[in-house]
Amino acid sequence: MSFTTASFLAFCLLFFTGYALLRGRSRGYFLLLASAVFYGSWNWRFLALLVGSVFVDFFVALAVARAEQPRRRRLLLISIGFNLGVLAFFKYAGFFLESAAALLSRLGLSTAAPALEIVLPVGISFYTFQTLSYTVDVYRRRLPPSRDLLEFALYVMFFPQLVAGPIERAGRLLPQLRALSREPWRPDPTGLGLIALGLFKKIALADGVYGYASALSAPERAFPAALWFATYAFAFQIYWDFSAYSDIAIGLARLLGVELMTNFRSPYAATGPSDFWRRWHISLSEWLRDYLYIPLGGNRGSAFGTYRNLLLTMLLGGLWHGAAWQFLLWGAFHGCLLIAARALQGKLSSWPKLALPRWLRPLQTLAFFHVTCLGWALFRAPTLEACGEAWRKLFLLDGLQLRAWLSHLAELRELTPVALWFGVFVIAWLVQYLQPRSSKELVAQLWSWPMLPRAFAIASLAYLALLLSPLKPPAFIYFQF
Amino acid sequence: MALRWLLPLGLTLAAFVAIDRAIGRYEEGGPYRQEIPRPILAVQRAPEARHVVLGCSTSNWFAPALVKGWQLPASDVVDAHMSDCLQACTLAEARRLQALGRHFQTATFGVNTFEYCEEYRERRSMQEVELMPLGRSLELARVYSHSQDPLRYAGGWLLNQVSLVYGNTMWLQRHFRKAWFGDESSGSAWFEQEPGPARKRSQAFQCDYAAADRDFGLAATRGALVAMMGLAERVQLVVLPDREYARDSAEARRGRELFAAEHRELVAGLERVAFIDLLEPELLDPNLFRDGAHLSGKGVKLAQSLLSKRLIQLPSAERR
Numbered sequence: 001m002s003f004t005t006a007s008f009l010a011f012c013l014l015f016f017t018g019y020a021l022l023r024g025r026s027r028g029y030f031l032l033l034a035s036a037v038f039y040g041s042w043n044w045r046f047l048a049l050l051v052g053s054v055f056v057d058f059f060v061a062l063a064v065a066r067a068e069q070p071r072r073r074r075l076l077l078i079s080i081g082f083n084l085g086v087l088a089f090f091k092y093a094g095f096f097l098e099s100a101a102a103l104l105s106r107l108g109l110s111t112a113a114p115a116l117e118i119v120l121p122v123g124i125s126f127y128t129f130q131t132l133s134y135t136v137d138v139y140r141r142r143l144p145p146s147r148d149l150l151e152f153a154l155y156v157m158f159f160p161q162l163v164a165g166p167i168e169r170a171g172r173l174l175p176q177l178r179a180l181s182r183e184p185w186r187p188d189p190t191g192l193g194l195i196a197l198g199l200f201k202k203i204a205l206a207d208g209v210y211g212y213a214s215a216l217s218a219p220e221r222a223f224p225a226a227l228w229f230a231t232y233a234f235a236f237q238i239y240w241d242f243s244a245y246s247d248i249a250i251g252l253a254r255l256l257g258v259e260l261m262t263n264f265r266s267p268y269a270a271t272g273p274s275d276f277w278r279r280w281h282i283s284l285s286e287w288l289r290d291y292l293y294i295p296l297g298g299n300r301g302s303a304f305g306t307y308r309n310l311l312l313t314m315l316l317g318g319l320w321h322g323a324a325w326q327f328l329l330w331g332a333f334h335g336c337l338l339i340a341a342r343a344l345q346g347k348l349s350s351w352p353k354l355a356l357p358r359w360l361r362p363l364q365t366l367a368f369f370h371v372t373c374l375g376w377a378l379f380r381a382p383t384l385e386a387c388g389e390a391w392r393k394l395f396l397l398d399g400l401q402l403r404a405w406l407s408h409l410a411e412l413r414e415l416t417p418v419a420l421w422f423g424v425f426v427i428a429w430l431v432q433y434l435q436p437r438s439s440k441e442l443v444a445q446l447w448s449w450p451m452l453p454r455a456f457a458i459a460s461l462a463y464l465a466l467l468l469s470p471l472k473p474p475a476f477i478y479f480q481f
Numbered sequence: 482m483a484l485r486w487l488l489p490l491g492l493t494l495a496a497f498v499a500i501d502r503a504i505g506r507y508e509e510g511g512p513y514r515q516e517i518p519r520p521i522l523a524v525q526r527a528p529e530a531r532h533v534v535l536g537c538s539t540s541n542w543f544a545p546a547l548v549k550g551w552q553l554p555a556s557d558v559v560d561a562h563m564s565d566c567l568q569a570c571t572l573a574e575a576r577r578l579q580a581l582g583r584h585f586q587t588a589t590f591g592v593n594t595f596e597y598c599e600e601y602r603e604r605r606s607m608q609e610v611e612l613m614p615l616g617r618s619l620e621l622a623r624v625y626s627h628s629q630d631p632l633r634y635a636g637g638w639l640l641n642q643v644s645l646v647y648g649n650t651m652w653l654q655r656h657f658r659k660a661w662f663g664d665e666s667s668g669s670a671w672f673e674q675e676p677g678p679a680r681k682r683s684q685a686f687q688c689d690y691a692a693a694d695r696d697f698g699l700a701a702t703r704g705a706l707v708a709m710m711g712l713a714e715r716v717q718l719v720v721l722p723d724r725e726y727a728r729d730s731a732e733a734r735r736g737r738e739l740f741a742a743e744h745r746e747l748v749a750g751l752e753r754v755a756f757i758d759l760l761e762p763e764l765l766d767p768n769l770f771r772d773g774a775h776l777s778g779k780g781v782k783l784a785q786s787l788l789s790k791r792l793i794q795l796p797s798a799e800r801r
Contacts, residue, residue: 006603006636013639041632215672226672405672414671455492 001041002475003248004203011038016255020185028150028181031256035159039123042163046121049086050157056082057131058152061138061145072139079135087128090120095323123163125320125481129287131156134170136291143171151178160252164245164478166263166283176258183257191254193443193454196461198247202476203465205428206240209233209421210474216380219390223405227393229418231373232425234380239267241477242281247439262438268369268429269436271361273337276372279436288317306342311335321379321481326387330378337371365433517611520561524578530559531586533578535571535709538564539721539774540591542781543788547589550789566608567596568701569624573613575708580614586795588713592702594740595723595774606637620704627700629693695743703747706754716754717793720744721784724770737765755793759784 001007015034022030040047060079064072134155137143146152154177155170156162215222215230222230246263253260263283270276277285293313299306311332318331356364377394381387392398409415435442446454524533532553534543544560547553566574571590613621618638625634702718709716720741726733737760748756764787769780776784 001632005633006606006640007630007632008636010632010636010639041630212671214669218669218673221669221674222672223674230672401674404674409671412670418671451488452492455488459492 001038002479003245004199007041012252019256025150025181027185028154028177031159031180032150032153032157035154035157035162038159039157039162042122043119046124049121049124050127051153053083053086053127053131054149054153054156057135057156058146058149061135062147064135064139065145076135076139080132083128083132087124090124092319092323099325120480122479126165126167127156127162129167129284129320130170133167133287133291137170146170146174148178150181154180158253158258160249160256160258161260164242164249164476164481165281166246166249166261167287168260168283172261173258180257186257188254188257188259190443190447191251193446193458194247194251194254194439196458196465197439197443198244198251199465200244200461201240201247202244205424206237206244206477207474209237209240209424212418212421213237213380216377216390217382217386219377219381219386219393222393223401223408224393224396224398225400225402225405227377227390228373228400229422231377231390231394233421235268235369235373235376236425236428238376238379238477239264243439245476245478250440262440265438266432266436268372269365269432270368270372271364272368273334273341276368277334277338284317284320288313292316303343303346307339310338310342314338325384326378326381329384329387330375333375333378337375362433366429369429516564516566517608520563520574521577521581521612524559524561524583525581527556527559530557532558533583533585533588533713534558534560534562534590535566535574535588535705536562536591537566537570537596538562539593539596539776540589540719542776542785543589543591543719546785546788547587547792549785550792551795563608565602565604567605568592568698568705569621570605570608570612571705572620572624572701572708573609573611575705575712576614576617576620577612579708579712583712585713587715587717587793588709589717589719590705590709591719591721592698592744593721593723593774594726594736596698603637603641606634607641610638610641620708624697624701624704628697699743699747702744703751706747706751710751710753714753715793716751717757718744718748718754719757719759719788721759722764723774724767725773727765727767727770729765757788757791757793759787759791761787763787 001011011034018030018034019027036047039050057079060075060082064075064079067075134143134152138145146155151174155168155174158168158173158177161168212233213230215226216234219227243264246260250260250263261283263281265279265282267276267280270279293309296309296312297305298309312335314331314335315328316331318327318329318334321327321330374391374394377390378387381390406415409418437445446457449457524530532547532551534540534547536543540562541560541564543562544555544558547558548555561574561578563570563574575588609621621638622635625631625638628634706716706718722737726736726740741758741760745756745758748754763783764776764780766780769777769783771777771780
C-alpha cells in the first residue's frame with residue numbers, strides 16, 4: 001500500500017476516523033493495528049519478522065539495562081546478531097553466494113550457486129537500523145529501556161516511517177509516542193502541506209521523469225549527451241522520489257502530533273561531499289556516523305585511520321542500499337570523495353590564500369552537483385560493466401555528440417519534452433541553490449501566507465500531481481532497499 | 482482550532498473540485514466520461530422501448546440480434562451498452578435506470594471470459610461512481626469486498642466522489658502530458674545511437690484469469706444480474722469467449738468450461754435470469770476477434786446469428 005495509491009487514501013480515511021474516536025491507550029493499540037495492516041498489505045507473512053524484531057529488542061534491551069559486563073555485552077551481541085542475521089539472510093545471502101560462485105568459477109573451480117529466490121521484506125533495512133540504534137543506545141546507557149511493549153512496538157512499526165524512514169532514534173520518537181496515549185490528540189495541519197508537496201514531487205516529478213533515467217540501464221547504446229541527460233534525470237528522480245516519501249511520512253506523523261526528523265535539506269546545494277551527507281538522507285548518514293564511523297575510531301586517530309574509517313563507513317553505507325557491486329562501488333566513490341575532501345581541506349587550511357573566493361561558490365556547487373551525478377550513474381547502472389561504460393561516456397571519451405543527439409531527437413519529435421525536462425532540472429537546481437531549505441522549512445514559510453493563497457498552493461500541488469501522474473506509476477525507489 | 486484546521490482543507494477541496502469541473506466537462510473530459518450520458522440519454526429518448534441491452538463494448542452488437550430474433554420493431558430495443566462499462570458498472574447503470582423510473586420486459590447483458598478477470602481501472606471506478614445512485618453505494622461496496630484490494634476500490638470510489646478527473650486520468654494524462662512534457666514511455670529510441678528492433682506492442686485486453694480476479698468478476702456479475710432483475714421482468718446473461726479462450730488448446734478449453742460452469746451455477750440461483758451460452762464451436766476461432774476481447778465484423782455477424790436463435794421465447798402477447 002504505497003502512499004500514492006487510492007488504497008492508502010481509503011486506509012487514511014478509515015484510520016483517522018477511528019483514531020479521532022478513540023481515547024487513551026486504545027488509541028495506541030489502534031495505531032499499532034493500523035501499522036500492522038499497512039505493513040501486512042505488502043506481504044502479511046513478513047509481519048512475523050517485524051513482530052519478532054519488536055520482541056527480541058524489547059526484552060534484550062530490558063535485560064541489557066539490568067545486566068553488568070560481560071553479560072551486558074553478550075546480550076547486545078544477541079540483538080545485533082538477530083537483527084543483522086535477518087538482514088543478512090534476506091538481503092545479502094543470495095548476493096554473497098552468487099559472488100562466491102562467480103569468484104570460484106574465475107579461479108577455474110566450476111560450481112553452481114544455489115538459486116536462492118528470497119523475497120526482500122519491504123523496509124527491512126530501515127526498521128533493522130532503527131531497532132539496532134535502540135539497543136545500542138540502551139547498552140551505552142544513553143537511553144533507559146522502554147518498559148511498555150505497546151510503546152516500543154509503535155516505535156518499530158509506526159506506519160508513516162516504517163517502510164522507508166526517516167530512521168528515527170528512540171530518544172526522540174519514544175517520548176512522542178508515549179504522549180499519544182496520554183495527551184489529547186493535537187494534529188499539526190502543516191502536515192497537509194508536506195503531504196501535498198510530497199505527492200507532487202513523487203507523482204508529477206519523480207514518476208514523470210522516470211523513463212528518462214532508463215538510458216543508464218543501457219549506457220553502451222546511448223549517445224554520451226543523452227547519458228548526461230539521463231544522469232541529471234536520475235539525480236532529480238531519486239531526490240524527488242525519496243524526499244517525497246520523507247515529506248509524506250513527516251506530514252502524516254504531524255497529523256498524528258508526532259515530529260519526525262528532517263531527512264533532506266536541498267542536497268544539490270552542497271559544496272562538497274561532507275556538506276552533501278549533511279543534506280542527503282540525513283537520518284542514515286547520522287546513523288552511520290554515530291553507530292559505525294565513531295565506534296570505528298572516527299577522526300580521532302591518524303590521518304590514515306580516519307581515511308580508513310571514512311571508506312569503511314561509506315562502503316557499508318553503499319551496501320546498506322542493496323546487495324550489488326554497483327552499490328558498493330557507489331559507496332566507495334563517496335568514501336573516496338570524503339577522503340579527498342578531507343585531505344584537500346587540510347591543505348587549504350594551511351594555505352588560506354588557496355580557499356575559493358565567494359563569487360566562485362555557485363560554480364563550486366554546480367561542479368559538485370556534477371560529481372554527485374557521476375555517483376548516481378554508478379548507483380543506477382545494472383552491472384559493473386555498465387558502470388564502466390557509463391563513466392567512459394560521461395567522461396566524454398567518445399565526445400559529447402550533442403549535435404547528433406539533438407538531430408536524433410528532432411527526428412523522433414522528442415526535442416520539446418527533453419528541452420522542457422531540462423528546463424525543469426535547471427529550475428530545480430536553482431531552487432535548491434537559492435533556497436537551500438528542507439521541505440519542513442518550505443512548508444513553514446508557506447504556512448505564514450494568508451489562508452487563501454496557502455490553500456490554493458496546496459490545491460494546485462495536489463491537483464497537478466493527479467493530473468500529471470503517469471499511467472503506470474513506479475513504486476518508491478527506496479522500497480527496494 | 483478545528484475550524485482553522487478544517488478551513489484550509491475545505492478550501493483545498495473546493496479549489497480542486499472547481500478546477501476539475503472547469504476542465505473536466507463531459508464534452509471535453511475524454512471518451513470514458515463522454516460515454517456516460519450517451520446510453521442514459523438513449524433510454525430517455527426511447528420511452529416506448531420494452532427491451533434493453535446493457536454491458537460494455539463487447540455487447541454492442543446485441544440489439545440487432547434481439548430485433549431479428551424476436552422480430553420486433555427496432556424502436557422496441559434500446560441499446561444502452563456503454564464502452565468500458567464492465568459488470569460493476571452495469572450494476573450501477575441498471576440502478577440508475579431504475580432510479581429514473583424505467584422498467585423493461587427484458588434486459589440483456591453480455592460477459593466474456595476477459596471481463597471476469599480484468600483488474601482495477603480508475604476510469605471504471607469513475608463510471609460506477611457517476612452512475613450509481615449514492616443511496617445504493619453499499620451494493621458496490623459488497624462487490625468491492627470480493628476484490629484482492631478492497632481498499633483500492635474504496636479509495637477510487639472516494640476520489641471519484643471528490644473529483645471526477647481522478648477516474649479520467651487516462652485521457653487527461655495523455656492529453657496534458659503529451660502537450661506539456663511528452664510521453665515518458667516512448668521506450669529507448671530517444672537515447673539510442675543505433676536503435677534496436679522495435680519491440681512488439683503488448684497485446685491489449687489480456688489477463689491471467691487468476692482465481693481472485695475471477696471471484697471479483699463473478700461477484701460483480703451477480704450484482705449486475707440482481708440489479709437488472711429490478712429493472713426488467715426477465716434477464717438474459719450471454720456468455721462469450723475472448724480471443725485467448727477461443728483458442729483450441731487444453732488450457733483454453735478448461736478455462737471456457739470453468740467460465741461457463743461458474744456462470745451457469747450463478748444463474749441457477751437467480752429465478753428470472755436465463756443463461757445463453759455462446760461459447761459455441763463456431764465462435765471459437767481467434768481469427769474472429771479484432772483484439773483480445775472484441776469480435777471482428779465477421780465474428781459479430783456470426784455471433785448475432787447464433788444469439789438470435791438462442792434468445793428466450795417471448796410470450797406472444799409481448800410481441801408487437
